[in-house]
Amino acid sequence: MTATVRAADVGVGTELPEQTYPVTRADLVRYAGASGDFNPIHWNERVATEVGLPGVIAHGMLTMALAARAVTAWAGDPGALVEYHVRFGRPVVVPDDDAGARVTVRGKVGALGEDGRARVDLTVTSGGEKVLSLARATVQLA
Amino acid sequence: MALDPTLVGRGYPPSAVYEVGRQKIAEFADAIGAADPVHRDTDAARAAGHPDVIAPPTFAIALTLSAAGVVVEDPDVALDYSRVVHGEQRFTHHRPIRAGDRLVATPTIEAVRSVGGNDLLTTRVDVATEDGEPVCSATSMLVARGTA
Numbered sequence: 001m002t003a004t005v006r007a008a009d010v011g012v013g014t015e016l017p018e019q020t021y022p023v024t025r026a027d028l029v030r031y032a033g034a035s036g037d038f039n040p041i042h043w044n045e046r047v048a049t050e051v052g053l054p055g056v057i058a059h060g061m062l063t064m065a066l067a068a069r070a071v072t073a074w075a076g077d078p079g080a081l082v083e084y085h086v087r088f089g090r091p092v093v094v095p096d097d098d099a100g101a102r103v104t105v106r107g108k109v110g111a112l113g114e115d116g117r118a119r120v121d122l123t124v125t126s127g128g129e130k131v132l133s134l135a136r137a138t139v140q141l142a
Numbered sequence: 143m144a145l146d147p148t149l150v151g152r153g154y155p156p157s158a159v160y161e162v163g164r165q166k167i168a169e170f171a172d173a174i175g176a177a178d179p180v181h182r183d184t185d186a187a188r189a190a191g192h193p194d195v196i197a198p199p200t201f202a203i204a205l206t207l208s209a210a211g212v213v214v215e216d217p218d219v220a221l222d223y224s225r226v227v228h229g230e231q232r233f234t235h236h237r238p239i240r241a242g243d244r245l246v247a248t249p250t251i252e253a254v255r256s257v258g259g260n261d262l263l264t265t266r267v268d269v270a271t272e273d274g275e276p277v278c279s280a281t282s283m284l285v286a287r288g289t290a
Contacts, residue, residue: 021175027173030172031173034169034172034174035207036204036208037207061200061228062173064200064231065198072178077180078180078181079192079196082234083233085230086230086231088228088229088231
């Protein structure tokens with residue numbers, strides 16, 4: 001249960017390495033199965049457009065999971081994330097091709113507590129647009 | 143129809159026990175591309191200080207989504223699921239979920255609001271071991287478009 005990043009080496013404003021994750025239709029099918037969220041807007045173009053979406057969209061929870069990867073990859077321990085909140089702003093539209101969409105995650109330490117907990121403020125974009133309008137993760141650093 | 147404000151605080155019975163399997167953790171980690179060995183290799187997890195392989199931080203949704211479904215299907219809530227989108231999500235972890243955990247999920251309605259013709263329903267699902275050790279809480283805000 002130990003992060004590899006030490007609180008002593010981090011300050012407010014410390015930036016996390018930027019990460020970009022591809023998301024394809026196949027990834028959405030895999031995530032649907034693993035999470036149990038089979039809402040057809042995440043795999044069926046006909047249903048997605050019928051409800052007014054531009055096309056098949058990624059599960060918000062998949063985008064949230066990818067953003068968490070950027071945080072725990074930096075902290076060095078997936079168990080170090082203690083608090084995590086996101087607001088889903090706009091959907092990640094996933095085209096029916098082999099490249100799919102790309103989700104880019106940037107993060108910056110916004111606050112550092114005396115208990116060694118860092119609040120990371122995340123900016124998560126796809127196609128140049130913010131897809132999470134508020135995303136904050138608190139990690140317990142070493 | 144706007145949601146009834148007196149629903150706030152309504153609790154629901156705990157779910158059936160959800161037993162966390164190693165394969166399920168690995169499947170979920172694969173689905174989000176999380177390559178860290180603590181999700182698959184018991185030795186690596188132990189070396190990192192965990193008793194067994196641990197789940198990624200958003201894994202709890204695999205059991206809290208269906209637990210929150212009990213609230214959506216409550217006849218007094220009766221949210222039109224075809225109009226529902228996920229507005230916000232929060233996780234508070236007391237410790238990572240790990241293989242072998244026997245978990246129960248207990249939902250509570252935390253807030254109801256009507257904003258701009260939309261119904262907003264916030265449900266908190268507390269996840270604990272069947273022995274009562276708190277593991278995490280998952281709070282979901284659902285937006286039912288144009289129902290208020």
